[in-house]
Amino acid sequence: MIEAHALIKRYGDRRAVDELSFIVKPGQVTGFLGPNGAGKSTTMRMIVGLDRPTAGTVTVAGRPYREHTAPLCQVGALLEATAVHRGRTARNHLLALAQTHGISSRRVDEVLGLVGLADVARRRAGGFSLGMGQRLGIAAALLGDPAVVILDEPVNGLDPDGVRWLRDLLKGLATEGRTVLVSSHLMSEMAVTAEHLVIIGRGRLLADTTVSDLIDRVGVGSVLVRSPNGADLRDLLVRHGAEVTGVEPGLFQAAGLDAATIGDLALAGGLAVHELTPRRASLEDAYLELTREAVEYR
Numbered sequence: 384m385i386e387a388h389a390l391i392k393r394y395g396d397r398r399a400v401d402e403l404s405f406i407v408k409p410g411q412v413t414g415f416l417g418p419n420g421a422g423k424s425t426t427m428r429m430i431v432g433l434d435r436p437t438a439g440t441v442t443v444a445g446r447p448y449r450e451h452t453a454p455l456c457q458v459g460a461l462l463e464a465t466a467v468h469r470g471r472t473a474r475n476h477l478l479a480l481a482q483t484h485g486i487s488s489r490r491v492d493e494v495l496g497l498v499g500l501a502d503v504a505r506r507r508a509g510g511f512s513l514g515m516g517q518r519l520g521i522a523a524a525l526l527g528d529p530a531v532v533i534l535d536e537p538v539n540g541l542d543p544d545g546v547r548w549l550r551d552l553l554k555g556l557a558t559e560g561r562t563v564l565v566s567s568h569l570m571s572e573m574a575v576t577a578e579h580l581v582i583i584g585r586g587r588l589l590a591d592t593t594v595s596d597l598i599d600r601v602g603v604g605s606v607l608v609r610s611p612n613g614a615d616l617r618d619l620l621v622r623h624g625a626e627v628t629g630v631e632p633g634l635f636q637a638a639g640l641d642a643a644t645i646g647d648l649a650l651a652g653g654l655a656v657h658e659l660t661p662r663r664a665s666l667e668d669a670y671l672e673l674t675r676e677a678v679e680y681r
């Protein structure tokens with residue numbers, strides 16, 4: 384469990400994180416989302432004690448990160464700026480971390496296998512691709528078999544195979560009862576990986592909800608309509624309050640009326656309908672709608 388309470392981080396006169404409170408529960412993947420500069424990395428750094436809050440508190444497994452005697456065994460983190468000694472082999476990098484925490488070399492080989500780096504374990508980390516570097520960072524995060532896992536943009540640099548691997552890994556960690564907090568800008572990936580979302584903008588909480596509730600709450604659904612009487616049906620639906628966006632004359636999207644109403648209106652107007660397909664808004668639609676006011680850099 385991660386608990387942030389009225390967390391504030393100020394840089395100069397600017398609040399990067401502004402009165403942020405949320406709880407990340409175990410047993411599910413929680414996506415941490417927000418536009419560039421929203422304060423995600425700053426919040427994650429405060430969770431793992433790399434930055435000190437200006438005010439407020441954040442605890443992991445009941446106490447501030449710094450108060451854990453073996454933090455690597457409580458909280459595993461991959462942060463953007465995670466340092467790797469470029470001259471060391473992947474295995475030696477992990478061994479060095481393991482030794483400071485009384486973790487066995489057997490566990491090092493185990494996590495190397497888990498992240499798919501067993502074959503390159505004796506290669507220098509400095510020569511790794513972005514994706515391999517991410518895998519090594521994830522291995523380090525999992526080294527202490529922690530109950531809480533925090534990953535900042537772990538999808539960056541992974542190929543499609545790696546993206547799928549990571550998705551399964553995160554879901555597996557959650558199923559084992561761990562607390563998993565992961566930031567990402569890839570909404571389509573978050574939609575299939577995370578159950579819960581914490582969304583921030585300009586340092587403030589915008590939503591703390593499930594993926595499906597967010598889509599229901601913010602996203603406007605639409606209906607794809609195909610008709611040989613497209614122009615007449617379009618006019619009819621607009622007169623009844625629909626917002627119509629055209630694809631081609633006989634095929635368009637109608638928002639603001641459900642499929643049943645559109646079908647009934649078409650029947651009453653004597654207009655043929657060949658297709659009515661309800662479309663649920665995507666997480667990306669809902670996210671963009673929610674964060675529209677909070678985007679700082681365009």
Ligand SMILES: Nc1ncnc2c1ncn2[C@@H]1O[C@H](COP(=O)(O)OP(=O)(O)OP(=O)(O)O)[C@@H](O)[C@H]1O
Pocket residue numbers: 394399417418419420421422423424425426
């Ligand atoms: N060390 C620092 N000194 C001054 N300002 C900082 C510092 N670190 C972060 N900031 C500012 O704090 C704000 C939040 O930055 P942060 O990196 O936490 O955002 P983010 O949500 O992780 O963004 P991104 O999605 O682009 O990674 C930004 O305006 C950033 O410029």
